[in-house]
Amino acid sequence: MAITLYSLGAAEEVTGSKHVLEVDGRSYLIDCGAFQGKRAEADRKNRDFGIDTDRIESVVLTHGHFDHCGLLPLLPKSGYKGTIYATPATRDISSLVMMDSARIQARDAEYLGKQAVKKGEKFTWQPLYTEQDAIAATGQIVSVSYQRPMWIGDGVQLEFYDAGHILGSAMAVIKIKQNGSERIIAYTGDLGRKGKPIIRDPATNLPAPDYLVLESTYGDRRHDGTEDAMKRLAEVVRRAVKTKGRILIPSFAIERTQELVYYFHMLTDRGEIPEIPIYVDSPMATNATTIFQVHPECYDEETHEAFIKHHKNPFGFNALHFTTSVDESKALNDMEGPLVIISADGMCEAGRIQHHLIHSIEDPNTTILIVGYMAEDTLGRRIRDREGEVKIHGEWFKLRAQVEAIDAFSAHADYQETIDWLKAIDTSRLKKIFLVHGEKDAQKVFSRHLADNGFTNVEIVRYGVSYDVE
Template sequence: MRMTLTFLGATQEVTGSCHLLAIGDRQVLLDCGLIQGGKADELRNHDPFAFDPKAINAVVLSHAHIDHSGRLPLLAKLGFDGPIYTQKATAELCAVMLKDAAMLQQRDAQRQNKKRAKKDLEPLEPLFDANDVDKAISQFVCLDYNEVCQIVTNVRVNLVDAGHILGSAIVELFLGEASEQKKLVFSGDLGRAGMPILRDPTLIDTADLVLMESTYGNRLHRSWDETIAELKQIFAKTITQSQGNILLPAFSVGRAQELLYLFHLYAKEWDLSRWKICLDSPMAIEATQVYLNNYPLMDDDFKRFTRMHPGQHPLLSNVEFTQSTDESMALNQIHKGLIIIAGSGMCNGGRIRCHLEHNLWRPECDVIICGYQAESTPGRALVDGHEELTIRGHSVKVAAKLHTVGGLSAHADQAELLRWYSHFNDSPPLVLVHGEAEAQQGLIDAIKQASSSAPKSLAIAAHGQQLDLNALPQMVWL
């Protein structure tokens, strides 16, 4: 029976996760994410899929982040009507995130069409709308962790905790039957051991092929203790000396909730009582409620802390939720003593753009970058030391103090990726996805040095490459 895997997204880049599994006459898609970055990158989302959406029999979604889930409504719009298998918390988060994505698509189309009308050009349709989101959400099939399920003929799936965000999953796929069966393990996005709120990533023993993310393949994060010490130092200085505001661009799912938890744990130690802390993101507020609804998925420390402090939920206790646009705009009238957590995490949309416009040029303010910044995004420009940032069509000087806290990353670093892979028996073939070229090459160099667990074969996925799964462990490319 013919079995192939084609790599169609997050190949030598970090966004747009999408891989096509074909087994016999069945086709299964692993993730269907939006491409994020600069305008040129995002325009690629309008390119036709490299497959017929109507021919896809099922989708398996690793987690809710938009670079993994964001084109599911487009897939449904173009005729895909099969099931989307995912962990049940991921389905809840997608209901929040995809609706927000549709709103942004609509807003972007309206903005573009104003410019096109002046040039007598035909108007553009948004990539998808709220109706497409509703259709996609209606196709979700919710699974618990460790619930083996047959999704199409000759394909069974099992989801285990990836420890990246709530509901994130490592996908185990069992292909074929009996002696011909192959096991494919897709890491999705791997989290980190010892991080707050969520459980550690699951270690897996067996696979015939491993697809592994490589976002931080050439970097080592600071330890959790070192990260807390770093944050304490930043806040000790800014809280006592700052005459301005502190901005934290944050992903609405995962990072925002982590920051709320830290602000609760260290409120006294970081002397936060004199500051007004606002979560200025309707999507992050809704996502926080999803976290509250899925309490059983939290780690033991979080559950223990919550039991020991009844009435003081660590995600709700010392922060104000800013819902309306008017409330958000009013924050720009506050010139000091304000901590704002707002999306988007890469500064390429959302309310953080407005707050940067009002605070970035002020040397008395601080910006704390605490997540991955993809190439061509405004957040990456800040990290790379650009002296100006274009916001809403005009240039804003970068005068605020910038702090980059890599230890808060929800992605495994090089050592953690190596440790996760080394747990597999017999060093199965390994294909790297979801990483920029430099990071992937750094990881490959480290893998080759760790000869005791070097894979039988190793490759970096390229866009459009197709792998013959019957030829493993040689990894024959078609």
């Protein structure tokens, strides 16, 4: 039984998760995510798929974030006719994300083409995929609920366990059974955190793995406590009320937006902040909130009580408004504060958030609130690092707005939370931990933290390097 694993993305970097498990020459693709970062580099990486689709036996999708599902439409486009396995909620969310990406690419091609004509330049860029490709990929997804074992190949069995990261997120536990022997390889996908609102905590009842492929996004950092973060969020709101300013929150449309709505609702109910207008300016976030409402199987007990037993809506309240049209979005820029605008894209690389930044980034009464991870070379990272000037849509803008960052809202476990999770699962058979989905420096620090806690056999996965699994 020859088993190897390698990564074609999220190896010594955070985005573009694409991992391959090879069993006796058959390839199983775990996640198929898009790279995010410098546009030219990301485009080049996303077009270099790295594996022929006729070699892929099955595809496993851990969750619906763009950096894990964003390249799935390239599979049917390249001739893949096999199955993509995902939880029911992940199927719905990833379909939404893929369609949104296809539409953004089509709009970008149209806009950039017109700009090239104006400048007399040749324009050859084409979208990676179309809406039809995204629809085809969704059609190949087979929904598998948590802890429902499914054979995905000869002697290869998949079982999903709740990762506690976003709605429907899963750890993929793969059992390889041949000739009376068994190997268990667990992929965490993105590992979530205990005590987050709406969704359940990461599962600890998975079978003891022989090998663990572990994310390491926050391998060198600790998150703020939730109550401390709530206090800081309240302070930001009160300051905006005092200055009649606006709060811009670049947020992932899925999970983070719904979670922020939950926290604003809680602060208003407690009387810690006045009721001010809150606008969710993202069609995808609006649609994602609808998906949340139809997947109560993913709720934690608190949300289940509020939403199912008492018919309270944890995703909306009187001060909350969802914008849909472009005209409604543009109108927000002419409104007087105080107000809150939650808008996608989470790393500020695309979407309506860029237009809001153009209108408000030079206003000292604006607060840009960073509530999630910002990958290297993204606009969000440059804002978080408080660079004096940033480029948006080809124009330079002075960063005069206030910038606040609250890490407690991250959906990724920090290094201590990850170690606590490791200590809670059965590691009696664990031979090695493979680190993926983290920047190089963070992974080095995380390796030391792991060693200090008794996990000494740790390998930082490098792009394209094959690792034998005994």
